[in-house]
Amino acid sequence: MATEILMPALSPTMEEGTLAKWLVKEGDEVKAGDILAEIETDKATMEFEAVDEGTIGKILIEEGTEGVKVNTAIAMLLDEGESADDLPEPSAAPKASSDDSEDAEKSAPAKAKSAAPAEDAPQPDRSPDWPEGTELRQQTVREALRDAMAEEMRNDSTVFVMGEEVAEYQGAYKITQGLLDEFGAKRVIDTPITEHGFAGIGVGASWGGLRPIVEFMTWNFAMQAIDQIINSAAKTLYMSGGQMGSPIVFRGPNGAAARVAAQHSQDYAAWYAQIPGLRVVMPYSASDAKGLLKTAIRDPNPVVFLENEILYGKSFDVPVMDDFTVPFGKARVWREGGDVTIVSFGIGMTYALEAAEKLAADGVEAEVIDLRTLRPIDYDTVLASVQKTNRCVTVEEGWPVGSIGNHISSVIMQRAFDYLDAPVVNVTGKDVPMPYAANLERHALTSVDEVIEAVNQVTYR
Amino acid sequence: MAARKTQAKPNVSADELKQYYRDMLLIRRFEEKAGQLYGMGLIGGFCHLYIGQEAVVVGLEAAAEEGDKRITTYRDHGHMLACGMDPKGVMAELTGREGGYSKGKGGSMHMFSRDKHFYGGHGIVGANVPLGAGLAFADKYLENGRVTFTYFGDGAANQGQVYETFNMAALWNLPVIFVIENNQYAMGTSQKRSTSTPEIHTRGEAFGIPGESVDGMDVLAVRDAGKKAVEHCRSGKGPYILEIKTYRYRGHSMSDPAKYRTREEVQKIREEKDAIEHVRDLLLQGKHATEDDLKAIDKEIKQIVNESADFAKESPEPALDELWTDIYADVAPQNA
Numbered sequence: 028m029a030t031e032i033l034m035p036a037l038s039p040t041m042e043e044g045t046l047a048k049w050l051v052k053e054g055d056e057v058k059a060g061d062i063l064a065e066i067e068t069d070k071a072t073m074e075f076e077a078v079d080e081g082t083i084g085k086i087l088i089e090e091g092t093e094g095v096k097v098n099t100a101i102a103m104l105l106d107e108g109e110s111a112d113d114l115p116e117p118s119a120a121p122k123a124s125s126d127d128s129e130d131a132e133k134s135a136p137a138k139a140k141s142a143a144p145a146e147d148a149p150q151p152d153r154s155p156d157w158p159e160g161t162e163l164r165q166q167t168v169r170e171a172l173r174d175a176m177a178e179e180m181r182n183d184s185t186v187f188v189m190g191e192e193v194a195e196y197q198g199a200y201k202i203t204q205g206l207l208d209e210f211g212a213k214r215v216i217d218t219p220i221t222e223h224g225f226a227g228i229g230v231g232a233s234w235g236g237l238r239p240i241v242e243f244m245t246w247n248f249a250m251q252a253i254d255q256i257i258n259s260a261a262k263t264l265y266m267s268g269g270q271m272g273s274p275i276v277f278r279g280p281n282g283a284a285a286r287v288a289a290q291h292s293q294d295y296a297a298w299y300a301q302i303p304g305l306r307v308v309m310p311y312s313a314s315d316a317k318g319l320l321k322t323a324i325r326d327p328n329p330v331v332f333l334e335n336e337i338l339y340g341k342s343f344d345v346p347v348m349d350d351f352t353v354p355f356g357k358a359r360v361w362r363e364g365g366d367v368t369i370v371s372f373g374i375g376m377t378y379a380l381e382a383a384e385k386l387a388a389d390g391v392e393a394e395v396i397d398l399r400t401l402r403p404i405d406y407d408t409v410l411a412s413v414q415k416t417n418r419c420v421t422v423e424e425g426w427p428v429g430s431i432g433n434h435i436s437s438v439i440m441q442r443a444f445d446y447l448d449a450p451v452v453n454v455t456g457k458d459v460p461m462p463y464a465a466n467l468e469r470h471a472l473t474s475v476d477e478v479i480e481a482v483n484q485v486t487y488r
Numbered sequence: 489m490a491a492r493k494t495q496a497k498p499n500v501s502a503d504e505l506k507q508y509y510r511d512m513l514l515i516r517r518f519e520e521k522a523g524q525l526y527g528m529g530l531i532g533g534f535c536h537l538y539i540g541q542e543a544v545v546v547g548l549e550a551a552a553e554e555g556d557k558r559i560t561t562y563r564d565h566g567h568m569l570a571c572g573m574d575p576k577g578v579m580a581e582l583t584g585r586e587g588g589y590s591k592g593k594g595g596s597m598h599m600f601s602r603d604k605h606f607y608g609g610h611g612i613v614g615a616n617v618p619l620g621a622g623l624a625f626a627d628k629y630l631e632n633g634r635v636t637f638t639y640f641g642d643g644a645a646n647q648g649q650v651y652e653t654f655n656m657a658a659l660w661n662l663p664v665i666f667v668i669e670n671n672q673y674a675m676g677t678s679q680k681r682s683t684s685t686p687e688i689h690t691r692g693e694a695f696g697i698p699g700e701s702v703d704g705m706d707v708l709a710v711r712d713a714g715k716k717a718v719e720h721c722r723s724g725k726g727p728y729i730l731e732i733k734t735y736r737y738r739g740h741s742m743s744d745p746a747k748y749r750t751r752e753e754v755q756k757i758r759e760e761k762d763a764i765e766h767v768r769d770l771l772l773q774g775k776h777a778t779e780d781d782l783k784a785i786d787k788e789i790k791q792i793v794n795e796s797a798d799f800a801k802e803s804p805e806p807a808l809d810e811l812w813t814d815i816y817a818d819v820a821p822q823n824a
């Protein structure tokens with residue numbers, strides 16, 4: 028059967044070109060590799076070769092024609108025994124656009140519409156994190172993190188921890204306390220101060236069949252290593268066509284501690300949440316710290332696990348179970364309420380929960396949602412809540428521009444616009460580097476009062 | 489640390505010796521006071537004391553000329569005092585007050601003085617090394633004959649950017665002295681647990697940078713090595729490495745469990761190698777000063793330090809408006 032010879036794309040960005048010159052004429056026999064024509068793009072003139080053998084039946088585009096769209100049929104190639112007279116009319120040129128563009132135009136708004144609320148009611152997973160009646164005990168976030176690592180190290184001999192001061196010093200923030208004693212120096216490894224270097228060694232080890240846990244003394248220092256986290260860990264699975272995943276956990280304290288000033292106080296939640304290929308976890312409670320870290324260690328993907336120094340010493344109920352894990356992408360509703368939705372995560376939850384309590388005393392019932400993971404994000408839980416309360420405030424300590432709150436607002440606007448009775452308000456840290464002075468630092472961070480103020484704003488009180 | 493060779497007749501005048509004594513003592517007393525204020529909750533966050541290492545900066549400042557630059561890490565109080573910054577402004581920054589060098593916004597680790605050519609005060613280990621070479625790059629470019637002292641620790645010497653910097657500094661002949669303050673520990677990690685080859689001063693060899701190891705508990709040895717390095721840089725021969733063997737008596741910062749070394753180890757060095765005691769001995773033995781002279785100096789220093797502490801307590805907290813200032817510059821900084 029006759030085949031169409033199509034206008035080729037000669038560069039990744041070429042959309043159309045000039046058919047400068049035919050080097051064959053109708054009736055010529057050609058075989059693969061013969062030069063058929065010269066084609067000019069905005070960047071160069073290129074020769075265009077035949078990929079099949081056959082006879083040039085008909086030339087459809089005259090030489091000298093400009094603006095020939097890529098994929099337009101420019102000639103017909105006849106098989107053996109065919110004649111040009113048998114040829115059907117060529118499909119209307121340009122082929123690509125005739126087939127696809129109209130559809131594309133039609134389908135774009137249709138798609139947007141299908142994302143509108145009513146047809147697409149969110150279906151949040153409301154299952155409890157542990158079975159009812161499970162024994163609970165109080166644990167600090169610090170202990171919970173340590174237990175998660177120890178349990179996974181007992182279960183899987185390929186899991187190891189490395190970082191600065193994780194072994195003999197027992198961790199700069201004592202998260203790895205006792206691990207050296209139990210697992211020995213082969214699996215609990217002190218590194219020199221060389222974040223870029225050991226992050227890269229960790230990623231390489233993950234490709235080599237191990238499951239590294241790389242501790243950064245704080246995430247601020249991981250800026251030295253961010254190239255390995257993003258370019259090596261996050262992107263390699265994709266670039267290798269799915270062959271080379273990086274099962275690695277990067278963890279450590281993130282965000283402001285107390286009085287350690289601008290270079291030691293940054294919140295990286297929004298930065299890492301932007302990166303496809305990463306999973307990003309930012310727990311608030313001890314049970315989440317434990318359950319999510321265990322999930323992180325088992326996950327076949329690179330996980331950025333953002334802890335918080337101020338939360339390390341805080342105690343919460345943790346279920347006593349043989350193997351307690353918390354799945355990624357499932358938010359936790361800490362408090363139900365019908366008047367306003369407060370969405371937060373990590374240390375932001377301390378402001379959110381305290382504000383909710385004060386608001387309740389004032390007769391305003393807030394529903395408080397802890398996202399727990401920022402990639403993936405559990406949009407359904409947020410949307411279902413906003414469809415109920417019609418108002419939303421987000422809370423985080425990070426900077427306001429390009430924040431997680433901005434992103435949540437945009438999703439709510441797109442998927443629950445008709446449900447909103449007020450614009451979503453983002454409560455964030457101030458748009459300044461973290462100051463050292465005690466009074467300025469207090470102001471740079473967010474506060475319970477600011478959350479309450481934001482709730483008043485969205486409830487028009 | 490090499491055993492001290494107490495020179496019978498050091499090439500130093502009585503006045504110089506007294507000056508070094510004063511300068512080192514000022515740092516020590518200042519740091520002791522800072523430790524107290526930290527204990528009282530007046531200083532927050534991280535606070536890294538320089539006690540034990542005083543001879544390093546005092547010796548090198550004695551080799552510097554007006555206009556030479558310095559840049560260091562978070563362990564920076566000594567460097568600031570040694571280059572002539574006002575103890576009041578330094579202490580008030582430690583307490584986070586308006587009268588501090590950064591108006592209270594930088595804290596212990598992030599202080600600067602263009603006036604004194606002190607370029608910080610940096611919290612990220614290793615990051616100040618290329619910055620220091622950059623200052624030297626500017627000096628070379630501007631042909632102003634200045635030299636930059638770039639200080640960093642034995643731990644920092646393992647950061648990759650240090651070697652990227654060595655290469656460029658040598659390649660471009662930058663007038664920078666890389667001062668490695670080898671106090672043998674990076675937080676709780678001893679040098680031998682972090683460093684493949686212990687002779688850090690040889691690490692420039694691959695780049696063609698000369699280096700030497702110096703007894704950092706001997707202010708005169710430091711000064712002499714500094715002079716040699718300065719001469720090398722200023723004459724256009726490019727960078728120089730000084731690995732100065734020193735020791736910190738206190739913890740890494742204020743919350744240091746100190747389990748990584750023994751009390752005896754610290755005690756032994758304090759007793760046998762202390763840099764201030766060394767100069768004190770030289771002064772007395774050489775009859776350059778009497779006990780009374782030294783007491784007078786002690787008294788004077790104590791007063792300076794107490795005044796700085798009073799200032800740091802009385803200076804008000806920064807106004808809340810300061811939260812929003814200094815984020816963008818309206819005018820480009822002047823050439824230093």
Ligand SMILES: Cc1ncc(C[n+]2csc(CCOP(=O)(O)OP(=O)(O)O)c2C)c(N)n1
Pocket residue numbers: 191220222244248251563611612613614640641642643644645669671673674675740
């Ligand atoms: C990039 C980076 N990683 C880790 C830290 C945490 N940290 C602060 S000081 C320090 C030890 C540095 O030791 P060294 O370079 O020997 O200097 P010293 O403290 O002994 O003066 C570490 C690991 C940091 N500030 N920056």
Ligand SMILES: [Mg+2]
Pocket residue numbers: 641642643669670671672673674675
């Ligand atoms: Mg050190």
